[in-house]
Amino acid sequence: MSSSPLRLAIIVASVREGRFGPVVARWFAERARRHAGFEVTVIDLAEATLPLALPATSPKVDPDPVRPADMAALTEGLTVADAVVVVTPDINRSYPASLKTAIDWHYTQWDRKPIAFVGYGGLTGGLYAISHLREIFNELNAHTLRDYVSFPRYYELFDPEGNLHAPAGPEDAATTMLDQLEWWARALSTARQTVA
Secondary structure, rough: OOOOOOEEEEEEEEOOOOOOOHHHHHHHEEEEEEOOOOOEEEEHHHOOOOOOOOOOOOOOOOOOHHHHHHHHHHHHHHHHOOOEEHHHHHOOOOOOOHHHHHOOOOOOOOOOOEEEEEEOOOOOHHHHHHHHHHHHHHHOOEEEEEOOOOEEEEHHHHHHOOOEOHHHHHHHHHHHHHHHHHHHHHHHHHHHHOOO
């Protein structure tokens, strides 16, 4: 099995004003880079054009529709990724509409790839969003990891510089998840290359 780094895309799902997602994504990206198994790219959906009106045909019929030119970087980042981590808040007991739009504009980009989650929110720490996203990604033939990282009451956990007050627990959870993500990403990448 190759030891070359895998390409990991970290998606910042929230685009709302005053969002906390970039702080959480920055924290997780640092852990992923230290893990040394991945080449890390952060994809911020606030920087992508995400039209709500989807193409006329189903992605199963046309898996590579004509997309807005401003979506090219998002599509390329998802296409080359061996694994994806979604950083998402809970919004009204689910995930942000921006994320669903980004998911629905793509199809083959998720196929047979591992997806992991970092959630943040009030009492639940993003678990409602993560639960819903598992169903969505499973429909797209992706493999969602069991383990996740969660930040309930995130606004009490980080200092103004974006550092955790008590990092041990979240760092252990991140390491466990990244170990699993690397295993699945390598296994599925190898399988995609050898099985048509």
